[in-house]
Amino acid sequence: MKFSISTTVVGVQDGERRWDLDGYLAECESADALGFEYAYKGERRGHGPHSGTHGVVNNAQLIAQFGLAETERLKFASGVVLLPLYHPVTVIQDAAMINAMYPGRYRLTVGAGYLQDDFDVYGLDLSERPRRMRRGLEAINAFRSGEHFRFAEDDPWRGMVPPRDPAMGDLLPEVWVGAWSDVGVKIAALGDGWETGPISSTAHLSHLAGLYREECAKLGKTPRIAILREAAIAPSDEAARGLLGQYILEYHRIYYRRGNAYYKPRWEPWIEDIGSADDITLDHVLRNRALVGSPATWIEMLEEWKEILDPEEIIVRLRYFHGPGLDTALEGQQMVASEVMPHFAV
Numbered sequence: 001m002k003f004s005i006s007t008t009v010v011g012v013q014d015g016e017r018r019w020d021l022d023g024y025l026a027e028c029e030s031a032d033a034l035g036f037e038y039a040y041k042g043e044r045r046g047h048g049p050h051s052g053t054h055g056v057v058n059n060a061q062l063i064a065q066f067g068l069a070e071t072e073r074l075k076f077a078s079g080v081v082l083l084p085l086y087h088p089v090t091v092i093q094d095a096a097m098i099n100a101m102y103p104g105r106y107r108l109t110v111g112a113g114y115l116q117d118d119f120d121v122y123g124l125d126l127s128e129r130p131r132r133m134r135r136g137l138e139a140i141n142a143f144r145s146g147e148h149f150r151f152a153e154d155d156p157w158r159g160m161v162p163p164r165d166p167a168m169g170d171l172l173p174e175v176w177v178g179a180w181s182d183v184g185v186k187i188a189a190l191g192d193g194w195e196t197g198p199i200s201s202t203a204h205l206s207h208l209a210g211l212y213r214e215e216c217a218k219l220g221k222t223p224r225i226a227i228l229r230e231a232a233i234a235p236s237d238e239a240a241r242g243l244l245g246q247y248i249l250e251y252h253r254i255y256y257r258r259g260n261a262y263y264k265p266r267w268e269p270w271i272e273d274i275g276s277a278d279d280i281t282l283d284h285v286l287r288n289r290a291l292v293g294s295p296a297t298w299i300e301m302l303e304e305w306k307e308i309l310d311p312e313e314i315i316v317r318l319r320y321f322h323g324p325g326l327d328t329a330l331e332g333q334q335m336v337a338s339e340v341m342p343h344f345a346v
Helices: 021-034 060-070 088-101 116-120 126-145 182-188 202-219 237-257 269-273 295-309 326-344
Strands: 002-006 010-013 016-019 038-041 075-078 106-111 174-178 193-195 225-233 290-293 313-317
Touching (some): 002 021, 002 326, 021 038, 021 060, 021 326, 038 060, 038 313, 060 075, 060 088, 060 106, 088 106, 106 126, 116 126, 126 174, 126 182, 174 182, 202 295, 225 237, 225 295, 225 326
Parallel strands (some): 002 038, 002 313, 038 075, 075 106, 174 193, 193 225, 225 290, 225 313
């Protein structure tokens, strides 16, 4: 199983969010030296009431290109580009150019998005996501295979997919899909793999994985899964909880406040007893939603998830822009690389 990191490009300075590209590069350079596989960073555009406290990133592909230019081995992935908001030809052409510049080191990961705030920027409604995602991926796949593709009259876009520039050769990136709904994982089968996202519980992920694999079988595709989890590691479970637990808990309270449909009694009975996000405790999200503990606990949990989901990659978020700091994340990378990754080496 491969290990990757989810990075942060925004920090808090004097009580306000600020870009922290030096910290981002430090995360990436450390991961590069320690043998992590990918560095991921997604995009967020919204500024409305549902945006929470995440830092806004306008272009995930540009962030990846910045990291690629400053590292030598580490691969990079957008995690995710909100495909319904863009013309798919532009998205795949940009991705192909990045991968041509840094051969074999870039993965395009796209997703539908789930916040109206992101769509408000473009005057779009969330109800348009499924069609835009499916037709966008079909156009991207046509570009990659060199097949003729013309958008239909009722498609969100017009025109045709142009032929791939021969100067790029065959240096086309993998295209993965981030999804956490029944409809989403079925669409994800159109890509090369599925990135889970951090919100769903293990029970829900198991359900989604079944749907994803069924759809892959229909399409004659090989299912490939990457799990994204909020994470904290320390010499003991208690230390890990004390170090980053409050930040991980706040993320999940944000997810809950946004009204996501992934906190359901069907997956976890305790949700029936929750009156508000403030009632959620760290014990609620551990084991099922977050990777927190000592190296031994990490290994135990990852073995369990490997049995349930059979992922080829685990993506861990070790740095949180609202605390406690870059040094903690870099120490976490060191511990994962020295005490956890060798256990899963092929």
